[in-house]
Amino acid sequence: MLRYTLMRLGVFVGCLVVVWGAVYSGIAPRGLGDSNGLWxxxxxxxxxxxxxFVVLRKERDRASVQVARRVDRMKASLDANRSQEDVADDSARTQGQTS
Known part of the structure; x- marks a missing residue:
């Protein structure tokens, strides 16, 4: 996931440099007034x-697989905890009924 984020940031920085050069060389229009940096x-x-979206498709797919695995592990962990709580609750109820 970190790799995808860094690659996405790299694409943005590359575009930022190109746009900055295009704006300051006059190829692209300047922003209005003091808004040039925001533009x-x-x-x-x-x-x-x-x-x-196009260039990083494979890396995005890899990152989504990692996220899906992590979510599945968390769901399995929650289910395991729930079943442990159910067993503990059932045993507490049976002990309460026998006493």
Missing amino acids: VVLLALLISAPIS
Whole structure:
């Protein structure tokens, strides 16, 4: 998961550098007034999102498999804890009835 996040961040930073260069060289329009920095960041986000979606597909699939495994382990752990509580509750009830 960390690898995917770092790769996504790298795509964004690459887009940010390209957009910054395009804006300051006059290829892309500048923002209005003092909003130029925000304009560059938003434009870089807009460009990096579809690039990440296409380029990082395999890495995203690997990360989702890891997340799914982790969720399955947590569900199994919760089910095991529930069954232990049920057994303890049942034994406490049977002991309470026999006393």
